[in-house]
Amino acid sequence: xxxxxxxxxxxxxxxxxxxxxxxxxxxxxxxxxxxxxxxxxxxxxxxxxxxxxxxxxxxxxxxxxxxxxxxxxxxxxxxxxxxxxxxxxxxxxxxxxxxxxxxxxxxxxxxxxxx
Amino acid sequence: xxxxxxxxxxxxxxxxxxxxxxxxxxxxxxxxxxxxxxxxxxxxxxxxxxxxxxxxxxxxxxxxxxxxxxxxxxxxxxxxxxxxxxxxxxxxxxxxxxxxxxxxxxxxxxxxxxx
Numbered sequence: 001x002x003x004x005x006x007x008x009x010x011x012x013x014x015x016x017x018x019x020x021x022x023x024x025x026x027x028x029x030x031x032x033x034x035x036x037x038x039x040x041x042x043x044x045x046x047x048x049x050x051x052x053x054x055x056x057x058x059x060x061x062x063x064x065x066x067x068x069x070x071x072x073x074x075x076x077x078x079x080x081x082x083x084x085x086x087x088x089x090x091x092x093x094x095x096x097x098x099x100x101x102x103x104x105x106x107x108x109x110x111x112x113x114x115x
Numbered sequence: 116x117x118x119x120x121x122x123x124x125x126x127x128x129x130x131x132x133x134x135x136x137x138x139x140x141x142x143x144x145x146x147x148x149x150x151x152x153x154x155x156x157x158x159x160x161x162x163x164x165x166x167x168x169x170x171x172x173x174x175x176x177x178x179x180x181x182x183x184x185x186x187x188x189x190x191x192x193x194x195x196x197x198x199x200x201x202x203x204x205x206x207x208x209x210x211x212x213x214x215x216x217x218x219x220x221x222x223x224x225x226x227x228x229x230x
Contacts, residue, residue, distance in 0.1 A: 035219075045206060045221040091158065102148075102171065103219065105158040 002027045004094050006106035013082055014114050021077040021109045023092030029053075031097040034068065034075045039089040039108070048090075051075065082113045121207050121222035128229055133195040136225045139188055140209030148219070149182055149192050150206040158206075164190065165212075197229045 003026040013019045036048040059066045063080045089110050093103040120139040140147045148163040162172040167184045184190040210219040
């Protein structure tokens with residue numbers, strides 16, 4: 001069975017602090033894909049990143065960075081110098097080897113960035 | 116591209132009424148997904164289609180729920196009769212099989228309230 005666990009339900013930080021959102025996954029597939037989505041207060045789901053299981057390189061995009069470690073089945077997301085606009089619910093998701101997008105979502109982490 | 120378009124954005128209906136949610140996927144995408152988001156269960160896949168054919172409807176909660184995709188540019192999710200516990204945000208998403216670095220695009224969602 002596939003499962004995604006986001007143990008942090010809510011995180012509150014002050015603007016400019018760095019924050020890491022944890023994601024741990026379970027799958028028996030050898031080929032799989034991991035995702036992060038952002039859901040701002042307006043409600044839409046915004047794609048942030050997709051990573052396949054053969055690519056363990058860390059990724060950086062502006063203030064965002066992702067750390068993928070197969071050894072610990074983790075795909076953590078760090079926001080550097082957080083801003084109020086980063087306040088949202090963040091979801092980690094997993095898709096198995098079919099790559100058709102049957103996403104298994106974690107429960108989400110609500111991030112509040114205070115000014 | 117206009118993205119995945121869902122209608123209506125908000126729907127309020129009385130228990131027992133039929134509700135139809137609509138989705139227009141991104142042109143050229145060959146997969147379409149319906150997800151439901153609730154506080155209790157988070158984001159869960161209801162059904163998905165490939166080339167207009169339903170592939171997996173194991174997430175459809177009951178016979179009251181049905182989904183169709185009569186052509187590549189349109190899908191509906193129908194609830195008949197609706198119940199208060201169906202209140203949720205329903206998301207439609209589409210994707211293109213085999214894409215290497217692209218996320219799955221979600222619509223803005225339909226917020227359904229059954230009173």
